Amino acid sequence: MKKKTIGALILAAGAAATLAAAATPGLSSTLTKPADHPESGITWAAEQFASADVTAEKGLAEAVRRCMAKAGYDYTPASAGQSTVDLKHHIGFDTLTVEAARASGYASSKPKGPGEPAEGSELGKLFADPAFQRALHGGEPQEQNTVRSSQGTGMLAGGCTAEGITAVYGNANDYMRATGLAFNSLLVATNAAGQDSDIEAAVVAWKECMTTTAFPYSRPGEAVSAGLEAGGQKELKIAVTDATCREKTDFDAKLTAVLDKYLTTRMKELETEVAEVRQIRNDASARASALLG
Incomplete structure (x- = not known):
């Protein structure tokens, strides 16, 4: 038995989460329109x-x-799915509360989830091992391990990855729908929301608040970058100041209101898919519970 390794990479389905948006069910070539009644x-x-x-x-x-x-x-x-999604992140902002800022600064803005292993590390060497890759993803030719369906294309699904997906989700198509494609299907709405003028109005109000503090940054992203670069107690001070101005100006509530306009439209378009994905997840959760004992 080889030495125990905890994976820092997603399964094979990181590809599922990064499939081209054009592969998402019902995706229009145009951005989502805002709802009249969010x-x-x-x-x-x-x-x-x-x-x-x-x-x-x-x-x-x-x-x-x-x-x-x-x-x-x-x-x-490591888990391949997006376990908790903050859609404000996908219009350029991470949620930041005063409590979280006091406790851990900009921890919420730091990279989350699995990523590439450091070159030369134990995990990096393991993933560079062809035998390990064959066991995890399946053997050659790669073409035989690629999922193609009405839902999208591009996920390796051989080896132990395919075995695991089949055991829990039943098939790779349902797995893709319940993970990466569910997330991707909202991109036309979040991309549209990111261009809404109400976001800039929220930023301006936040900026005016920050001009009265020791950290007169113009945009939240500037505060985040400065805080992460400074680190330590200064990061905490910047983060708390930032979060306080967000609270005073209802920044997060304003962003959510913008998202509501576009997601009201998009979730209506996706009603059938949402219901089907919910059932896929319920079935997968039941199989997983039985497997975990």
């Missing part, structure tokens, strides 16, 4: 739709771990 709370509902089922993802990781153990690798993959 639905309060729809942004939260959209974030739930964009987020993978936690139990299903744990079951998938466990199924892959067991399969890899049979191949001689004690390897536990």
Whole structure:
């Protein structure tokens, strides 16, 4: 048995989360139009739709771990799905509360989830091993391990990855729909929301507040960059000042109101897909629960 390794990379389905938006069900070539009567709370509902089922993802990781153990690798993959989605991040801003800023500065703005392993690290060497890759993703030719369906193309689905996906989600097509494609289907709405003039109005109000402080930055992104560069106590001071001005100007509420306009339209368009994805996740969660015991 090879040395235990905790995966810092997603399964094979990172590709599912980065499939071209054009592969998403019902995706229009034009950006989503704002609703005349935005639905309060729809942004939260959209974030739930964009987020993978936690139990299903744990079951998938466990199924892959067991399969890899049979191949001689004690390897536990990191979750591939977007477990918690903050759609404000996808219009250029991360949620920041005063409490979070006091506790950990701009931790919420730092990279999350799996990423590329450092070259030469134990994990990097493992992923450079062709035998490990064959066990995880399947053998050559690669063409035979590529999923093509009405939902999209581009995810490797061989080896233990395919075994895990089948065990929990039933098939790769449903897995793609319940993870990366669910998230991708909202991009036409978030991209449209990011161009809404109400966002700039919210930024201007925040800027006016910041001019009265020791950190007169023009945009939240400038404050975040300065805080992360400074680190330590100065990062905390900048973050708390930033978060306080966001609170005073209702910054996050204004961003959510913008998202509500576009997501009301988009979630209406996706009603059938949302219901079907919910059922896929429920079934996957049940299989995962049985697998996890």
